[in-house]
Amino acid sequence: MSDAILTFDHVEKSFFGVRVLKGISLDVPRGKVLGLVGENGAGKSTLMNLMGGVHAPDRGQMLLNGAPYAPRTPSDANAAGIAFIHQELNLFTNLSIAENIFIDGFPRLRWLPMLDRSHMRARTKQYLEAVELHVSPDTLVEKLSPGERQLVEIAKALSFDARIIIFDEPTTSLTARETERLFRLIERLRSDGASIVYISHILPDVMRLADEIAVLRDGELVAHGDKEAFTINRMIALMVGRAIEQLYPPRRSAPTTTPVLEVQDISQQGIVEAITFTLHKGEILGVFGLMGSGRSELARILFGLDEHARGEIRVAGKPYTRPSARRSIDAGMAFVTENRREEGLLMDIAIAENIGLVALPRYAAATVTAVNERRYFTEITDVAASLAIKGGELRQQAVKTLSGGNQQKAVIAKWLLDKPAVLIIDEPTRGVDVGAKYEIYSIINDLAAAGTGVLFISSELEELMGVCDRMLVMSNGEIQATFSRDEFEKERILRAAFRENAA
Amino acid sequence: MMEAEVKEPNRAVTRSQLVATSSARGTVRRVLRKLLLSEYFVLYLSIVYFLALWPFIPRIASPQNLGNIFSNMWPLLAIAIGQTFVLIIAGIDLSQPSIMALVSVIGAALMTSQLDPVLFEKSPLWGIVFTEAGGPLAGAFLAAPVAIMVMLLVGALIGWFNGTAVARLKMPPFMVTLVGMMFFSALAIYLVKSENIIHLPESYVLLGQGQIAFIPYSFFIVGALAIAAQWLLSRTVLGRWFYAVGANVRTATVSGVPVTRVIVTAYILSGVFAAIGAVFYSARLAAGRPTLGATLLLDVVGATVIGGTSLFGGKGKIMWTVFGVLFFVLLDNSLNLLNLSYFWVQIVKGSVILLAAALDVARTRLLARG
Numbered sequence: 001m002s003d004a005i006l007t008f009d010h011v012e013k014s015f016f017g018v019r020v021l022k023g024i025s026l027d028v029p030r031g032k033v034l035g036l037v038g039e040n041g042a043g044k045s046t047l048m049n050l051m052g053g054v055h056a057p058d059r060g061q062m063l064l065n066g067a068p069y070a071p072r073t074p075s076d077a078n079a080a081g082i083a084f085i086h087q088e089l090n091l092f093t094n095l096s097i098a099e100n101i102f103i104d105g106f107p108r109l110r111w112l113p114m115l116d117r118s119h120m121r122a123r124t125k126q127y128l129e130a131v132e133l134h135v136s137p138d139t140l141v142e143k144l145s146p147g148e149r150q151l152v153e154i155a156k157a158l159s160f161d162a163r164i165i166i167f168d169e170p171t172t173s174l175t176a177r178e179t180e181r182l183f184r185l186i187e188r189l190r191s192d193g194a195s196i197v198y199i200s201h202i203l204p205d206v207m208r209l210a211d212e213i214a215v216l217r218d219g220e221l222v223a224h225g226d227k228e229a230f231t232i233n234r235m236i237a238l239m240v241g242r243a244i245e246q247l248y249p250p251r252r253s254a255p256t257t258t259p260v261l262e263v264q265d266i267s268q269q270g271i272v273e274a275i276t277f278t279l280h281k282g283e284i285l286g287v288f289g290l291m292g293s294g295r296s297e298l299a300r301i302l303f304g305l306d307e308h309a310r311g312e313i314r315v316a317g318k319p320y321t322r323p324s325a326r327r328s329i330d331a332g333m334a335f336v337t338e339n340r341r342e343e344g345l346l347m348d349i350a351i352a353e354n355i356g357l358v359a360l361p362r363y364a365a366a367t368v369t370a371v372n373e374r375r376y377f378t379e380i381t382d383v384a385a386s387l388a389i390k391g392g393e394l395r396q397q398a399v400k401t402l403s404g405g406n407q408q409k410a411v412i413a414k415w416l417l418d419k420p421a422v423l424i425i426d427e428p429t430r431g432v433d434v435g436a437k438y439e440i441y442s443i444i445n446d447l448a449a450a451g452t453g454v455l456f457i458s459s460e461l462e463e464l465m466g467v468c469d470r471m472l473v474m475s476n477g478e479i480q481a482t483f484s485r486d487e488f489e490k491e492r493i494l495r496a497a498f499r500e501n502a503a
Numbered sequence: 504m505m506e507a508e509v510k511e512p513n514r515a516v517t518r519s520q521l522v523a524t525s526s527a528r529g530t531v532r533r534v535l536r537k538l539l540l541s542e543y544f545v546l547y548l549s550i551v552y553f554l555a556l557w558p559f560i561p562r563i564a565s566p567q568n569l570g571n572i573f574s575n576m577w578p579l580l581a582i583a584i585g586q587t588f589v590l591i592i593a594g595i596d597l598s599q600p601s602i603m604a605l606v607s608v609i610g611a612a613l614m615t616s617q618l619d620p621v622l623f624e625k626s627p628l629w630g631i632v633f634t635e636a637g638g639p640l641a642g643a644f645l646a647a648p649v650a651i652m653v654m655l656l657v658g659a660l661i662g663w664f665n666g667t668a669v670a671r672l673k674m675p676p677f678m679v680t681l682v683g684m685m686f687f688s689a690l691a692i693y694l695v696k697s698e699n700i701i702h703l704p705e706s707y708v709l710l711g712q713g714q715i716a717f718i719p720y721s722f723f724i725v726g727a728l729a730i731a732a733q734w735l736l737s738r739t740v741l742g743r744w745f746y747a748v749g750a751n752v753r754t755a756t757v758s759g760v761p762v763t764r765v766i767v768t769a770y771i772l773s774g775v776f777a778a779i780g781a782v783f784y785s786a787r788l789a790a791g792r793p794t795l796g797a798t799l800l801l802d803v804v805g806a807t808v809i810g811g812t813s814l815f816g817g818k819g820k821i822m823w824t825v826f827g828v829l830f831f832v833l834l835d836n837s838l839n840l841l842n843l844s845y846f847w848v849q850i851v852k853g854s855v856i857l858l859a860a861a862l863d864v865a866r867t868r869l870l871a872r873g
Contacts, residue, residue: 305757349746358758368735414758
C-alpha cells in the first residue's frame, strides 16, 4: 500500500455511553481515492467527523503528514487542508456563490473597512471554472440545483487549497448527469494530487471511483485493501457480517385483478399530464423516472397534498373529490414521502408518538377526550416489533436517535397501524444500508401479500426491477411506457425514461 | 465529562471517605448535574433564590408575604397557560396583554352601576352602552357571570382572529399578534378615554379578593384549569396534535393532522386564558382598566420560556410553566421588598432573566452531550 497522508491511530469514540468507534487504525492514501463503506451506524461518519474537526477522539490520535493532528473545530481542519463535503450541504442559500466561498475570511479593501468584491468575484470565477460550473459568482445559492450546490462546496474546498476532500454520500440528490459530472471532477482532483475519501452506499460507484476500499462494521475496520481485492458481493458480506444470497426477497404472492386505485387523466399544468393507470389489490406497481420527471409530484397529487386541475381518482371503486391528506387517509391511502426528516417524522418526538400520529384519532372518542393509552401503545409496540424497529425505548427516545434504516421503518410503521388499501411509497431506501433495504423490500412484499396495492416510486431502477410486478416509466410529467415483469429490461426502461417530450 | 466514578449512592459514602476529596467533588458534580438536568430545575432555582435572599430580607418569609406570593401566582399562571399552548405549536401571542385590557374594559362597562359623566361623557360608548346609571347589566341578578361570559367570548374571538390570520393567511405570528397588541390596547383606551371603570358588582370583586381559609379563589379555579390544560396536552388527541404541529408542521400535514384547526384552537385558548387572567386582575382592582396587563408581556412569555417551554415549538408542559411563574412572582416580590426604584427593579429583573436563560442554554447543551 502507498504512503499515507493521514493516519488514524487506534481512535475510539463513544456517544451516550455507546462505543461508536472501537479503536480504528487506518491509513488514508496520498493522491488516491479511498472508498469507505459500511452499514448505517458502522461509524463512517463519526470517523470522518474526527478528521473534519467536528468531534475529538476519546482515545488514540491522528497523524497528518506524520505530525500529530488534533483539530478542535471544522475551521482548524480547513486550515490543515481538509475539506468535508457533507451529505446535507452547508451553504447559506440566501447568499451569493462568491460570498459563500469567502465566508470564513472576506478579502477587504486595503484602506477601507469594506469588502473587495471584485477580487472575490474574480477568484470565485476561477474556482467555478475549475469545477465546470458556468454561472455568475453573484448567483444566489438558493437558485442552484442540489448538484450545482455541491459543486460550489467543492469550489470552496479548492479555495483553501484542500489536500484531502471527504465526500459523504454525495450522489443521493443528484441526477444521473450531475453524478457523471461529479465523478469526472473527482477523478480530475485526484490527478491534480488531492486525496479523496468517498463514502457511499452505492457500491458500484465505489467500485468505479476508488483506488482503495475500507469496510467498517460496528465501529471496527474489517477490511482495507486495493480495489482489485474486492467485489460488490464481498463488500456486502463484509459490511453485514454474513453473505446475503440475494438483494431482493422472493415474492410469495401474485397480484389480483381487483382495482384499488384508479387514476384517470390526472393533469396539472406544467407538472403532470394525462396520467392514467390502475393499481390492483396485492400488486406492487413501480414508478420509475429521473429527477424532474414528475414522479414525486404525482404522488403528492394522488395523496391530496397538491392540487390538480383535471382528472379523477377512485379508491376501492369510490371516486373521491376535494382531496386532502385526512380524506386520503380515511379512504385507505398511505403515503411514505421521500424526505423522512422534513415530511415523514417529528425528529425530536418519541418514536412511539411518531408511529401513532396517523392513526391517533382512532384511539379516542373525540379529539378532546382521553386517548385509550393502553390500546394505543400496545398496537404501536406490536407494529414496531413486526417491522423489527431496533435501537431505542419506544416511548422515551426521540426518533432522531435511530439509524437511517430504522427511521425509515418508523415512517412505514405509522401508516401500517391503519392497514392501508393503497400504499404510496417514495424513495424508501434512500440513505439506507444494505441490510435495512432488504428488510424494507420484505415489508413491501408482505403488505402486497396481505392485499395492499403498493405504488413504489424510485430512482433506483435495479430495486424496482427486483421488487415490482409492473412498472410505469415517467418523463416530462407523462407516463411514457408501462412494462410488465417479464418485459423488464434495463435498456428499454432507461430509453423510455430519457425520452424527451415528442412535441 | 463524567466518568463512572460513583455507581451507587450508598456505597459512594464509604468510598468517598476512603478516596476523600476527589470522589467527594465527583459526587457534588454529579448532584449539580442531576439538578441542572431535572425537570424541576426552575423549582429548585426558585427555592435556592428564596433561601439566598432570606438572610438579607427576613420579611420575605413572613406569613403575610408568603401569602402574597401565593396569591399573586394564579392570575399570572392563567395567562401563561394560554401562552404555553401557543408556544407549543411554534407560535407566539404578544396580544395577550391587550386582550386583557380590552376585555376588562368591556366587562366593566357592562356591569358597572354608576359612572361619572365628567369622565365618561366623551367616550364613544356613552349613551349607547352605558350612561350615568351604569351599564346594561347594572344591578342585574346575574350581572357578574354574564359579563364574565362576554369577556371570555371576546378573548376567544380575538384568539380566533389571530389564529385565522396565522393558519389560513400564513402570516407570521409575531406580526399578527404584535399588531393585535397595538390595535386592541389602543381600542381599550379609546373606548373609555383612559379612565378606569369602577362601581363593579360585589360578587365580581369577591372573585379577585375572596378567600377560603386564607386560600384565594383564584388558586382553586386556576389550579383546576392548569390540571385540565395538562390533561388536554398529555392525554387527548388534540394535545398530541399540538406537539406534532409545533415539532414539524409538514410532517403533521402529511400525517392527516388538521393543522389549520389546531393552530386556530391554540390561539383561541390563548385568548380565553388571557381573558380569565383579566377577570382576576380586574376583580382584584375592582375596576376595568384600559391599561390592564400592559407590563405583563415580559412576565408571561419569560415565565413560560424559563419554565422550559421552547420558543421553537414542539416542547412544553403546564407544570414547567407553573414553576416559571413561581420564579417570576418570587423575583417581583423580592425586588419590591427591597424598596428599589422602578428602574432598578427593571434592571435587576432583566439581569436575572438573562441569567436564567443562560442557565437554560447550558442545560440544553449538557442534555445534548449526554
